[in-house]
Amino acid sequence: MTPLLDKFRQLADARDALMQLSQDPFRVTIERILSPTEARVNGRPMILAGTNNYLGLTFDPQCIEAAVQAVQEQGTGTTGSRMANGSFSGHLALEQELAEFFGRRWSNVFSTGYQANLGIIAALTGQGDVILIDADCHASIYDGCRMSGAEVIRFRHNDVADLYKRLRRLGKRCANTLIIVEGLYSMLGDRAALAEIAAAKRAYGAYLLVDEAHSLGVLGERGRGLSEEVGVEDSIDFIVGTFSKSLGATGGFCVSDHPEVDLARYVSRPYIFTASPCPSVIASTRVALRKLRTEPALRVRLWDNARRLYDELKGLGFRLGPDPGPIIAARFGQKEETIAFWNGLLQQGVYVNMILPPAAPDGGSLLRCSVSAAHTPDQIDRICGAFRSVKAALEV
Numbered sequence: 001m002t003p004l005l006d007k008f009r010q011l012a013d014a015r016d017a018l019m020q021l022s023q024d025p026f027r028v029t030i031e032r033i034l035s036p037t038e039a040r041v042n043g044r045p046m047i048l049a050g051t052n053n054y055l056g057l058t059f060d061p062q063c064i065e066a067a068v069q070a071v072q073e074q075g076t077g078t079t080g081s082r083m084a085n086g087s088f089s090g091h092l093a094l095e096q097e098l099a100e101f102f103g104r105r106w107s108n109v110f111s112t113g114y115q116a117n118l119g120i121i122a123a124l125t126g127q128g129d130v131i132l133i134d135a136d137c138h139a140s141i142y143d144g145c146r147m148s149g150a151e152v153i154r155f156r157h158n159d160v161a162d163l164y165k166r167l168r169r170l171g172k173r174c175a176n177t178l179i180i181v182e183g184l185y186s187m188l189g190d191r192a193a194l195a196e197i198a199a200a201k202r203a204y205g206a207y208l209l210v211d212e213a214h215s216l217g218v219l220g221e222r223g224r225g226l227s228e229e230v231g232v233e234d235s236i237d238f239i240v241g242t243f244s245k246s247l248g249a250t251g252g253f254c255v256s257d258h259p260e261v262d263l264a265r266y267v268s269r270p271y272i273f274t275a276s277p278c279p280s281v282i283a284s285t286r287v288a289l290r291k292l293r294t295e296p297a298l299r300v301r302l303w304d305n306a307r308r309l310y311d312e313l314k315g316l317g318f319r320l321g322p323d324p325g326p327i328i329a330a331r332f333g334q335k336e337e338t339i340a341f342w343n344g345l346l347q348q349g350v351y352v353n354m355i356l357p358p359a360a361p362d363g364g365s366l367l368r369c370s371v372s373a374a375h376t377p378d379q380i381d382r383i384c385g386a387f388r389s390v391k392a393a394l395e396v
């Protein structure tokens, strides 16, 4: 190998070691997707319990119909940037609908949630500015920070005292500071201490961005996320979210009352230098957003399922995140034990996400379930049954 490629040697060794224990967990192929909660994997039927499909809308007939119609009328792709030929009336209509839904003046649609974080963080902050970031934030937030060139300071996960300490130290620089947290954290499903964080932001005159990727459609009376649930929307400057979870498509957005979110279109590289979302994606997302607004029963079903699975797994003795919710993560000690458990679940016909070091918080390993409104009571029972029998077989 050349020096350029040498660094892959370590990666190849790590993968070889993993393959001694398991099929490659990062290359699971859905051979056939049958519904929001079922697929064929490795030739066998599988209950999907790790998909982020919180409202189960990926097979919703009206979302599908809108997508099909958009393909027929507008073609398969836009083949261009939002800044050039890639802004169709659907993109603008969706921006308008998102702004209305959140009660904000400005809204900006990106091609993915990842790019929404990159694009908005890097546009809002630059050299001389400061970003105060919760240590457990998603990789897209970290990458946005890096792209911005701002000084990045991490505070301990959900530790408001640590946040205050760092704001105090920043003094006058607080006016140039953007605090970034998530609504529901993607790994353990725990909630930001948002009331206290919003108070800290107000006290020091900083700005606050909340990534509601996992809380949109899940929390709040109207499904607007943790900011709504906690009643602090007035103190949140920027809300970022994605279409790839409860809205069942791909894409991302930022809403705000600050007009700079609109001006960001002229400088945001992840907005400018990529093709805009396909018309079909925009069309299904618009219908999904309408359903999220008008069908609160979806949220009720999601929460019924989430509480049941959380209580059952807790009863079986699994170490879970602090709050019941649509993300239910069981913590494991040894990587080998986690891998064996994950394979055991697959053999029982249940797919969950496996998170290995260093991706999980505190260097541990996780088996992460995500619950859907589309899971039937029988499927929840079968997921619990699989956890029970693999636990008994492995004696963990």
Ligand code: PMP
Residues within 6 Å of the ligand: 112, 113, 114, 115, 117, 138, 140, 182, 186, 211, 213, 214, 242, 243, 244, 250, 251, 252
């Ligand atoms: N933010 C958070 C908190 C996420 O968990 C994710 C995706 N897992 C993203 C942003 C990126 O979203 P997308 O998949 O739409 O790029």
